[in-house]
Amino acid sequence: MKPGRLVRRSILLLLAFYLLWLGWRGVSFHRYSGIIEGDATTAADAAPPVFELEGVYHMHSRFSDGHRTMDEIASIAAEAGLDFVVVTDHGAPNRGSLAAAGRRRGVLVLAGTEISTNRGHLAALGFDPPGQDFSRIADNAAAQVAAAGGFTVIAHPYAKTAWSWGPWAGYSGLEILNSEVVAKRAPFRTLLFAPLLLIRPEAALSALVGPPLRETAAWDRWGAERPVHGYFASDAHFAYRGLLRLFHTHVLLDASAAENFAAARRQVFGALREGRFYSAVEAAAEADGFRYWAAHSGRITLMGGTIDPGTDEGGPAGGPVRLTVRTPFAFAHEARLLRNGAAVASGTGPELVYETDVPGSYRVEVFLRERTPLRAGIPWIASNPIFIGKAKS
Ligand SMILES: [Zn+2]
Numbered sequence: 001m002k003p004g005r006l007v008r009r010s011i012l013l014l015l016a017f018y019l020l021w022l023g024w025r026g027v028s029f030h031r032y033s034g035i036i037e038g039d040a041t042t043a044a045d046a047a048p049p050v051f052e053l054e055g056v057y058h059m060h061s062r063f064s065d066g067h068r069t070m071d072e073i074a075s076i077a078a079e080a081g082l083d084f085v086v087v088t089d090h091g092a093p094n095r096g097s098l099a100a101a102g103r104r105r106g107v108l109v110l111a112g113t114e115i116s117t118n119r120g121h122l123a124a125l126g127f128d129p130p131g132q133d134f135s136r137i138a139d140n141a142a143a144q145v146a147a148a149g150g151f152t153v154i155a156h157p158y159a160k161t162a163w164s165w166g167p168w169a170g171y172s173g174l175e176i177l178n179s180e181v182v183a184k185r186a187p188f189r190t191l192l193f194a195p196l197l198l199i200r201p202e203a204a205l206s207a208l209v210g211p212p213l214r215e216t217a218a219w220d221r222w223g224a225e226r227p228v229h230g231y232f233a234s235d236a237h238f239a240y241r242g243l244l245r246l247f248h249t250h251v252l253l254d255a256s257a258a259e260n261f262a263a264a265r266r267q268v269f270g271a272l273r274e275g276r277f278y279s280a281v282e283a284a285a286e287a288d289g290f291r292y293w294a295a296h297s298g299r300i301t302l303m304g305g306t307i308d309p310g311t312d313e314g315g316p317a318g319g320p321v322r323l324t325v326r327t328p329f330a331f332a333h334e335a336r337l338l339r340n341g342a343a344v345a346s347g348t349g350p351e352l353v354y355e356t357d358v359p360g361s362y363r364v365e366v367f368l369r370e371r372t373p374l375r376a377g378i379p380w381i382a383s384n385p386i387f388i389g390k391a392k393s
C-alpha cells in the first residue's frame, strides 16, 4: 500500500472512531428524572415549609456582549421551565439592561450588572440604580452597591480575569462553577465535545464541567469566618439553549412569588442575599426538593443562616445544633456534610441528621453515584452554609 493511502485510511479510521465515540456519548447520556417524595414517616423533623423557585444566575444579553435580547432569553428560559434569570450585563452598572428587567413570557427577568474592577469581575445584584456609576475599585464598589441596597458576588475567581484577593470587603459570595470558564480551561476537551454541543448540549456540557477545587478551597477559607455564599454561574454569552439547562439556582422563599414584579424581584434577590438557595448541575438530574436546615432552641434556620449558640435564647444550654439534610431523590447519590470544607458526616439515604456544638461553617455537597454523566469530584448539588458561631465582618 502506498504511504499516502495508508495515512488517509488511518485518518478516516480515526475519524470514524471519533464519530462513533461522540455518538455513543450523546446516546448514552442519561439525565436522571422521576423524583419521589421523601418518606415523611422516617423523618424526625418535618421540613420547613418553603416555596422553591428555579432559575439561572449570571448571563449576558445584547445590552453588553451577549448574542440574545432580553425577550429571546426570556423565551429560552420559559422553554427550559425556569422561574427567573439573573442577567448581569457588563457595566457599572449597565443601565440599559436594568431598565429592561421585568416579567417577560412569564419569567422573572432580573438584572444585576458585572463590574470590571481592579481585582477582577464583580457581580452586583439587587441594588437600586445609583445616581453615579459604581467605582472600579472593587472594595469601594462593594460598599457602594451595599449602600444602594444591593450585594456583590466575586465572579470566576480563578479564570478569565482572575480575582486578586485582598480583605473580604463585604462581598456576599463567590462563583464556584462558571460554564464560560469550563470551556476556556479545557480547550482540547471542549474541541473534542464541540459537535455534541449542537446535538446534545446537556451531554457535552456535563462532560466539560471540571471539579471546582480552587474555588471550593477559597469558599471554605473565607467561609470559616463569616457566611459566604457559593454560586454556580451560567455566564452565557451564546448557546443559551444548552447553558440555561446546565446549572440551576434554586431559591427558597417563605411565600409564593408575588404577581407584582418589583415585589417578586425583592423576594428572589432577598433569598440570594441571605444565601437561601442551592446550586445544582441540573443537566445531570432534576434537583428540586433538596432541603438543608438547622434546629436549635426551638428555632429553625435555613441554609444561608447564622446561629450563635452563645447568645441564642437558652444559650449554650439550649443543646447542640441539629442539622438535617433532606435528599428525597430516586437515584443513587451521596450527601456529604462539610465543616469548614472537611467532611463530618455522609449518607446515601433520603435524610442525614447531624448534631453538633462545634462552631464552623456547615455546608452540603451531594454527588451522583451511578450512571452519572458528571466527572469525578463534581458536586451535583452544593448548598449554602449554615454558620454556627460569631461571624467576623
Ligand atoms: Zn466576567
Ligand SMILES: [Zn+2]
Binding pocket: 058, 059, 060, 088, 114, 235
Ligand atoms: Zn459574565
